[in-house]
Amino acid sequence: MIATVRIGAATLYMGDAYVIRPALGFHDADVMDPPYLIRATGAGRYRARRPMMDRIMDEELHSGFDMAIVNPLLCGAAIVFAHNDQLAELLSLAQGQFHRHALCVWQKTNPQPIANKHYRPDVEFYVHAWNRGYHPAGAICDLFRVSRITSPRGSARFDHPTTKPDALMAKILANVAGDSVCDPFMGTGSTGVAAIRAGKRFTGIERNPDYFQTAVRRITDAVTKARAVDQLEQVA
Ligand SMILES: C[S@@+](CC[C@H](N)C(=O)[O-])C[C@H]1O[C@@H](n2cnc3c(N)ncnc32)[C@H](O)[C@@H]1O
Numbered sequence: 001m002i003a004t005v006r007i008g009a010a011t012l013y014m015g016d017a018y019v020i021r022p023a024l025g026f027h028d029a030d031v032m033d034p035p036y037l038i039r040a041t042g043a044g045r046y047r048a049r050r051p052m053m054d055r056i057m058d059e060e061l062h063s064g065f066d067m068a069i070v071n072p073l074l075c076g077a078a079i080v081f082a083h084n085d086q087l088a089e090l091l092s093l094a095q096g097q098f099h100r101h102a103l104c105v106w107q108k109t110n111p112q113p114i115a116n117k118h119y120r121p122d123v124e125f126y127v128h129a130w131n132r133g134y135h136p137a138g139a140i141c142d143l144f145r146v147s148r149i150t151s152p153r154g155s156a157r158f159d160h161p162t163t164k165p166d167a168l169m170a171k172i173l174a175n176v177a178g179d180s181v182c183d184p185f186m187g188t189g190s191t192g193v194a195a196i197r198a199g200k201r202f203t204g205i206e207r208n209p210d211y212f213q214t215a216v217r218r219i220t221d222a223v224t225k226a227r228a229v230d231q232l233e234q235v236a
Helices: 017-023 044-048 051-058 084-097 166-174 190-197 209-235
Strands: 003-007 010-014 027-032 075-082 100-108 123-130 146-149 180-183 201-206
Touching (some): 003 209, 010 190, 010 209, 027 166, 027 190, 075 084, 084 100, 166 190, 180 190, 190 201, 201 209
Parallel strands (some): 027 075, 027 180, 180 201
Antiparallel strands (some): 003 010
16 A cells, blocks of 8 residues: 655655556656665674664665666656766766766765775765756756755664755755756655755655655645745745
8 A cells, every 4th residue: 555645846756666667657856865786794893883784775765776766758857866886877867767867976075985905985976967947957066066065963863874965955956947846765754855945846755654754744844944034025
């Protein structure tokens, strides 16, 4: 069964993205942070001190994603995070199936190693690919498209191992053209919060009931605050 929750301009589905996303039809942008393909084993005693990596493996958040979910017939633009091991495939998809694309970088100010004797991931990549009519909105276009932003830690993670920072998602959403945004791997709802704050309609999908509930709570809060701002503006 697929649970559906509507909150203002947001519609959230609890279930499998690969089943639900194709049925949702066209959105102006798909903004997604899918499971990364990473090797999280090794590193001995150091690794033992990082229980978050166990969670990533237990929840299959280290197995990558099927790029068939990035479908240019279902979105005007796609913003997709990916780890090194899937980046070449993602760039090839962007090159072959979209009009233009940009490789963008989130430079983390507080990187944590995944395992010893490997590069520390102090940058994460995302690709912004678009078709005609969905060129980046251009509100914030940096020369090197680098965002230097701290990764959430502790309680700010919303009890999720890979929550994206609000500041990063706000910057991404400011550059998204159009009105409707879908995130098929919603997690705790970071894309949805940024979409609502940017005045867009949001559709999110998440399979994990705990993360889904967190997303409902965060997006309800964002919708309530956005309504309060609207009312204040009407009074002024
Ligand atoms: C990298 S996390 C996204 C985190 C999110 N950006 C945030 O800030 O909270 C990927 C999410 O996709 C979810 N997920 C993985 N496979 C899925 C699937 N097939 N359908 C729906 N959700 C899925 C996981 O439960 C996880 O919460």
